[in-house]
Amino acid sequence: MSPKASLSLQQKVSVTLLAVMAALALLSYLVLNATVAPAFAELELAAAEKNVVRAHRAIQNELENLGATVGDWAPWDDAHKYALGENPRFIKSNLDIPTMINLGVDLLIIYDARGEALWSQLLLDGKLANHEKLAVLQLIESKPQELIYHTDLQGSKEGLLRTAVGPMLLSSRPIITSDKTGPIVGTIIMCRFLNATRQAALRERTEVSLTWHLIDSESLLDESLMEDIVAGGAGSFTYAVDDEEIRAYGLLTDLFGEPLLILQADTPRQISALGGRTVNGALLFLSAAGIVIAIVTWLLLRRIIVLPLERLANHITGIRTSGDLSLRLNEKRVDEIGALACEFDKMTLQVHDARRQLLDQSFKAGKADTAAEVLHNIRNAMTPLINGIDRLSKTFRIAGDLRVQQAIEELYDQECPQGRRDKLLQYVRSAFSHVEQASDRAVQDLQVASRQARQVEAILSDQERHANVAPVIESLELQSMIEEAALVIPDKDTSGIELSLHPELARFSVVAHRVGLVQVLGNLILNAWESIKRSQSESGSIRVTARIDDSGERSLVRVTIADSGCGFTDELHPKIFQRGFSSKRGHLSGLGLHWCANALASMGGRISAESAGADRGAEFHVVLPGSTTEAASARRRKQQGRDREVGKDREIVVAEMAGRMQREYAQR
């Protein structure tokens, strides 16, 4: 894969991850603001409403408390007698200022059965005050039926009442005996002002920021807000919300059901603030988690997918630029990419094998076609030649059988009859005529033979031209070449000859003509096998090893085929690679070591042999241009890090090497 393509894939992954992360953050923001924030706002409103209810309940408790106090004083024989005018000391004994302060009562009034006020006392801020100036009694007495007169022994009248000094809690009960039997002899009324002191006390007790507003023209509340609250009626709540707090309002009515007081509970927006912090915290956490996940995912994708794909792409590029199908990824992973790499290796191997088979097949097919054509043409050319010679032979055989000598001897005989003499003369003339014709035909036949011989020579010259075509030079895995060459040993060989291939062979590759190399190696292995067989020993071994040959500047591989066979003497050593030499007694040799030496030379290699002597085995060393697979791996790694120019350089070097070897082959 080119660097540009690699970056493109990484960019796609990065952009995709960033887009997914941004979408996730936006979605989280929307979801949290649509669900969590409103929930906190509702919770906050509920808290504000609860504060109003709590304030309202606190005022009700005040009223109940006042009612309970009145409930203690009204059914009392002392008070009963006082209302009847029978206990004048009642006031002095029970109703002094400290008692009223202790009871929390600001106004206390005792009426007789006729509704006449028997005694009253008003305290403002703990001090006696003139209630007449404040017109509180007049206010109460203006509603005697509702506030003063009681018909039920257990009856009570409690509620809020508007006064000149502010709203006031009022509780009224009939005065009866302690055993709560009648008759009703009067009414006792206790009042408690909702002043600033009590407001502070209620705030402290309820822990609610509580205020109240009288419904009148002097109210500080917005007029429209007040109208909304009044329109909502008692029991409903109205809210005014700003950034700092929620102001919740509730309506209180007086004893007569008229709107009197607006309760205001101020609730700081702590819940909303908490909700906001929660949402922000959640968003921050999700963002951080998203970033971490994105980074981890990116790294994993890069390590698990991008880099392996990049390696695969570089591998493919390496094969394309070098044309070396022997390169392998050898990926050890067991996932899909590992399977892909493995399958690619298998496919490359199959293509390699297919190319090799195709080369073999084309080579053999070419040879077969050439052989067929040559056979056909040469046999056609030979046929007139042979028939001419055959005819020539027959003609002269006839001439040789002529009995001319006998005819002439009879003609010398004077006693030969004239008739026979004439026929003998005719015979002699015909014989000479036949010899003359035979000579003419012989000349023709020899001319035909000469022409056909030239035709054969022309056919052979044409084949000589084809012999100069250079074979394909390629990188070859040495072990597979030797394994293929070893197939020359008969399958059913039971002679106990062991052929061992050194494991190190798998490391080496050589640059050579495949078919030629297989034939050379096969010839050497077969020679070794036959040498052992000739040695008459019961067992033997053929060992094939390889190593780097560092004797020259070029990278060379030395392959050694060592056998335990007949070996050869020092006298034979110089002749081994000569044309026609064979150590096989009475056996038709194969390609021969002379041919092997020439073939290896044409591939840029060489061959040598050594032996410790007769019956002491032999070693044949084949040296060829090549490189180790480790070097090939290093080349691949280097190639991944290089730019395209480096790849081109290497391609040029390989092309030059192949071209040089092909030129050498053609020259030879």
Next chain:
Amino acid sequence: MNTHSGNRIRVLIADDDEHILQCYRMAFGENDATDFVGSLGSLEAELFDQDAESPAAPKFEIVACNQGGDAIALAARAATEGRPFDVVILDVRMPPGIDGVEAGSEIRKLDPEVEIVFVTGFSDVPISELARRVPPPVKLHYFNKPLSFMELAESVAGMVRAG
């Protein structure tokens, strides 16, 4: 078996090499020399060895061509004229036209009795394939070049006599 006219054996020969056709003609006695040698032999027998006179050599009537298609046409015309060939000799490779095997197969359809002889320098068609395509095997013969056409002529005469 086809009935040859008089003592002459009719032979159709197809080979793309004119020199080989010339060899065929010489071997199968289609020239004056044969007659001349025959008359000389008769005179010699009369003068020196009356009892050792050799039997008369077979006579051939040769029709030659260079292509398989021409051989089919000649065989068809001969069959139409009522003068079928006794023996057909075919080269296997006769470029650029059809090969000898295909020609033999077509000629066999025209004349089931004719002896068909394949003579070739090299054939990439196995003999079993030849027998399948040009049956019956008893009337199919195969010779490899180079060979003595005089011996072939004797074999052809033998085929006709045996047939």
